[in-house]
Amino acid sequence: MAAKWAQKTVVIPAQRRGCHLITPKILREIESDLAGFKCGLAHFFLQHTSASLTINENYDSDVQADTETFLNRIVPEGHNAPWKHTMEGPDDMPAHIKSSMFGCALTIPITDGRLNMGTWQGIWLCEHRDHATPRKIVVTLNGVIKAAVTTSDLVKTIKAEAIFVSDVTGAAVNAPPLPKWQTLSGRPPLVIAHGGFSGLFPDSSQFAYQFALSTSLPDVALYCDLQFSSDGMGFCKSELTLDNSTIIKEVFPKMEKTYKVNGEDVRGWFSLDFTTDQLVQNVTLIQNIFSRPSTFDGSLGMYMVDDVVELRPPHIWLNVEYNSFFLEHKISTEDYLKALPKEFSFSFISSPEIGFLKSAGGLFKQSKTKLIFRFLDEKAVEPSTKKTYGELVKDLKSIKEFAIGILVPKTYIWPLNKDQYLAPSTSLVKDAHALGLEVYASGFANDAAISYNYSYDPSAEYLQFIENPDFSVDGLLTDFPPTASGAVACLAHSKGNPLPPPERPRPLIISHNGASGVFPGSTDLAYQQAMKDGADIIDCTVQMSKDGTAFCMPSADLGSCTTAGSAFISKGSTVHQIQNKSGIFSFDLSWSEIQTLKPDLVGPFAQLGLKRNPAAKNAGKFMTLPGFLDMAKASNVSGILIDIEHAAYLATRGLGMVDAVTGALTKAGYDKETKQRLLIQSDDSSVLSAFKKSFPASKRVLSIHTDISDVAKPSVDDIKGFADGVKIRRSSVAQITGSFTTHFTNVVDTLHAANLTVFIGVLKNEFMNLGFDYFADPMVEIATYSDAVMADGLVTEFPATAAAYFRSPCSDMSLNLSYSILPAQPGALVNIAVPGALPPAGAPAPLLEPADVLDPPLPPVLAVSTAAAPAPTGAADNTTSAASTNAGSSLLAAGIVALLSLSFLQ
Structure with missing residues (x-):
């Protein structure tokens, strides 16, 4: 008898908290595959950590209710519970514990085209979250086929079935190969989370970085704007002054000062005027863009570079924006980087200062860290050369001498005309790629003014930069990493796909x-x-x-x-x-x-x-x-x-x-x-x-x-x-x-x-x-x-x-x-x-x-x-x-x- 494998992902719509009998739903989804087996095994794997699978009573729903009562009694939740992992609410850690108790996998024998369960047995999905999402169950069938099914029938069946086995890119193995990306490496563009998920949480906060990791592509880079306390400890914070994004002026109302920054007087509260203890113990973060939620203001403390490293992200992008400013005040970025433990690995270090990048080149010569030159406004002056960034962008060949790539405002690539419509693109990306320079674009935010060409769809803007006939940037620096991730992983290369039929599977x-x-x-x-x-x-x-x-x-x-x-x-x-x-x-x-x-x-x-x-x-x-x-x-x-x-x-x-x-x-x-x-x-x-x-x-x-x-x-x-x-x-x-x-x-x-x-x-x-x-x-x-x-x-x-x-x-x-x-x-x-x-x-x-x-x-x-x-x-x-x-x-x-x-x- 011939052997057969089949695999399908079954999606269970979002359920209320508790245990639910899902046998009928599962059988409807796999019945055509299941019918062909004489003998075998069915394996069910739940792809989630806050729900579980189990086999239990299929008749009396009171058993489901009693099971939920039992779970809630032995795994308590609420303010008196001892759990630390409650970032997503009081049911967060209890859900993980319950999932481990029941498990996420089941194996059931197959006999003559049916699941060989007892009369009163049924498959339960136990939902342990108060606010659930649809749950995915990968069903794998393996066994010998019925004698009436010939080898040719099996070949036809396999060809007709949608058996998807995903690779790490998220594409189905049996799908047509995706077109090659026009990035310099040929790989998908990198999503760079600016201060984490700063479009939702206060910039460079714990929640911002953690949510960026959990809602973005697996290889997301966490972007940290480096600033220093008076005792030389590194913090992540996007603005040089702290008064717009923290409560510091309320805590230290008399510490406002004026400093020269790039030749101009800047007044405010600066991190270098405070010790690490003063900042960590007294200062909390607030949202500095008023269209974004203020709900988390005052509840999250300043985040140190050490804290970001402890999250173990795939990539850390360290941006050194104000090296000269801190150096003038006896705080050396180079000395700070040299003193870091070896396990503090940065995938990218960027700066708008050529002098710093040239000096840092020796420091990272033997590492995999990429040095990136960051362009500021075209009229701004780069402190080392005294040239404007608009002048420097015309001499990319010189940048290649000390950097492997450039980070530019998106308008360097796709400028807007006076009416806020797209003007023709510049040749910047093509020119840089021809020299072997990677190009990363900045300034993306779902809640910022964008060209009318995009009809207020932020994904359309990302696609303009990564999927056009002429080029693709190598990465996107954004306040909303989930949207950029969706553009890269989901929407790119899908424009020519036919719409699936209306109604189910889509509205x-x-x-x-x-x-x-x-x-x-x-x-x-x-x-x-x-x-x-x-x-x-x-x-x-x-x-x-x-x-x-x-x-x-x-x-x-x-x-x-x-x-x-x-x-x-x-x-x-x-x-x-x-x-x-x-x-x-x-x-x-x-x-x-x-x-x-x-x-x-x-x-x-x-x-x-x-x-x-x-x-x-x-x-x-x-x-x-x-x-x-x-x-x-x-x-x-x-x-x-x-x-x-x-x-x-x-x-x-x-x-x-x-x-x-x-x-x-x-x-x-x-x-x-x-x-x-x-x-x-x-x-x-x-x-x-x-x-x-x-x-x-x-x-x-x-x-x-x-x-x-x-x-x-x-x-x-x-x-x-x-x-x-x-x-x-x-x-x-x-x-x-x-x-x-x-x-x-x-x-x-x-x-x-x-x-x-x-x-x-x-x-x-x-x-x-x-x-x-x-x-x-x-x-x-x-x-x-x-x-x-x-x-x-x-x-x-x-x-x-x-x-x-x-x-x-x-x-x-x-x-x-x-x-x-x-x-x-x-x-x-x-x-x-x-x-x-x-x-x-x-x-x-x-x-x-x-x-x-x-x-x-x-x-x-x-x-x-x-x-x-x-x-x-x-x-x-x-x-x-x-x-x-x-x-x-x-x-x-x-x-x-x-x-x-x-x-x-x-």
């Missing part, structure tokens, strides 16, 4: 007014961009003109998305059924008047300086609903979504929105069988009920505009009567406290249990739109909703970002990769914050009750001749849909929230 990508983050919403350009960028579903939010033309527009208030504010200011009015503020509404203008307007691209954070693609601010043409349908029919998108709101109110104005949409869809052929799916979305149950009758093949989606924490059972039953799915706000997915997520709600699970699809939106790329758990990275949010929450569709203003994630191998959690873009872990960051650092948690959002779901029947459409309809400011409130009862107050709150930079709550 639908649904545009929001087209690619409205790139072009004005609902214009021809926005829709064309969305289709180009990979949207599965393009959407039209239908509005009505005064003379009955149905067209696509983000809002009935044309003042918010067109130039109507200047052209038709006299038409302003207040319609409480639409919004609680004055607007210029489409139903007060004729279609010919609307066509005189221009689109207006206004981003949600424009007042805070985050404009969207200013070059296209007024670009594009408005689209009628029939025009939208014709465009969609001629495209390769898999479907369209028609969003209908305010139909009841418009009926009182003599405008039949449902009739207009029905007529346009019928004329376009959507009443017949089509390749494209038709989704009808509304916050009004009566609208959806109408389409259930007239377009039974359509999928109907109830839009919930308010925050909810769960859905009452009667509400679920009511929704199933007229809808196939629900679109919810992002803030209904996770509870937020102080800009951090604390836990996922039950909303998605409840709706999925009722076989309702769930769409989540609206996703935006701007970092101010993201909670801190998402690392200011829209990819992490996408991974969270896709792989942890298991959404069926993502509604986004930037379809390209979602498509880029799903094209990458990291979107497939079943692949055994060495690095992946992981979902956020709600509560993980909250758990390591000092008690009292966060504001009190707000009251949970209410349940979705039947009164929030069911609406009265649509009123008849008033004849145009009788359109002495209610005045805009006095229309009856009973025309407002149940699902949007609180829309007015939500809009007002949203405005306040945006100004407070907390729009991720929406």
Whole structure:
């Protein structure tokens, strides 16, 4: 009999804390492989250290509950527990201990194509964390195949199966070879963590360095800016003065001084005025960039070079920024380096001072340490040569004499023009590589202003430097090493990959007014961009003109998305059924008047300086609903979504929105069988009920505009009567406290249990739109909703970002990769914050009750001749849909929230 091997990674969705029977899930995943074995062994290996596998009772769930009780009693947690390793919360070390108790591997015999377990035995996954992520189990099957399976059948089976065995690069062995990197060495670019994960934690702090190691590529380099105490001990701190990034001025208010630094007077608190004991025992760190969390301020002490070495990172990059300054004050960097123990190994030492690098060359001549010349601003003067860095960059050959590479601001490579768009790249990287110099680029941060070309996707910026037709830099110095790691390990070389099929294994990508983050919403350009960028579903939010033309527009208030504010200011009015503020509404203008307007691209954070693609601010043409349908029919998108709101109110104005949409869809052929799916979305149950009758093949989606924490059972039953799915706000997915997520709600699970699809939106790329758990990275949010929450569709203003994630191998959690873009872990960051650092948690959002779901029947459409309809400011409130009862107050709150930079709550 022939032998056979098979291997597959099974992903178990995130579970609540406790023990869970996973036998059915495992069997579904491996049944096709398992069936071919006559006799053998099945090995199950859990790739995690805070969960475990065991075999136990498969019938009575009380056994699972009792086991969890037992574990919690013998492994205590909390402030009185003796554990030191609690960086990720009080359940951190207990989870590791419990994992070791039960173990992470099982072996089960295979007999005649089945797992040969006892009648009452089942495979348990025991989750030991309060806020878990999906868990990966590598299943390996080995044995002899059944006689009925021939050798040729086995060959066909092996070819058909996706058996992935990962190498250290994270690529599957049976995948096509990746293109060679255009780095000098041909290896992937190095990710360099600037002060650790300083985009999240105070720069150069314990947490910053530890999280950089745990969230980045395995070969990440930890970057330490060297500073000295008065007694010559080395600390890591990015700024020469300490007052912006520590509490030192509060502890030592009289120690402010002025020193000459590179010829200029600098006033502040300097490390050389304090002993090591003074700094270590009294000074704690704070976040010095105000858009970043202050939650960890004052809880972490200054970190010495010795502390970084003790972490045993793959690489330490020591930057000697102020050698001359400290030397003037009798502190020698060279003497410090000579006195270090031999085990203090630095992979890189950089400096902007040529004199220091030349002198250090002898010190490290016999070591593997690479000396790197760091360029500062082009107009700054290098102290040894008295030349500007702009002059020195033109003489790379001279730099080769004392350095093996250069570290340059990213604008040396890709400059920006005056409008903040990319200018042509310089030849710097190619020139340096031709001389054998490595090139490292600095200045990367997810929450910094970047070129409009990147549409606020930080990964796109990294890719510009490592994956373009002409060159790749050799490394990236960044405040957000997880994002750079994802760009290198996941997104590079994946642009040409086909999108996997929608739904599972991935959610639908649904545009929001087209690619409205790139072009004005609902214009021809926005829709064309969305289709180009990979949207599965393009959407039209239908509005009505005064003379009955149905067209696509983000809002009935044309003042918010067109130039109507200047052209038709006299038409302003207040319609409480639409919004609680004055607007210029489409139903007060004729279609010919609307066509005189221009689109207006206004981003949600424009007042805070985050404009969207200013070059296209007024670009594009408005689209009628029939025009939208014709465009969609001629495209390769898999479907369209028609969003209908305010139909009841418009009926009182003599405008039949449902009739207009029905007529346009019928004329376009959507009443017949089509390749494209038709989704009808509304916050009004009566609208959806109408389409259930007239377009039974359509999928109907109830839009919930308010925050909810769960859905009452009667509400679920009511929704199933007229809808196939629900679109919810992002803030209904996770509870937020102080800009951090604390836990996922039950909303998605409840709706999925009722076989309702769930769409989540609206996703935006701007970092101010993201909670801190998402690392200011829209990819992490996408991974969270896709792989942890298991959404069926993502509604986004930037379809390209979602498509880029799903094209990458990291979107497939079943692949055994060495690095992946992981979902956020709600509560993980909250758990390591000092008690009292966060504001009190707000009251949970209410349940979705039947009164929030069911609406009265649509009123008849008033004849145009009788359109002495209610005045805009006095229309009856009973025309407002149940699902949007609180829309007015939500809009007002949203405005306040945006100004407070907390729009991720929406």
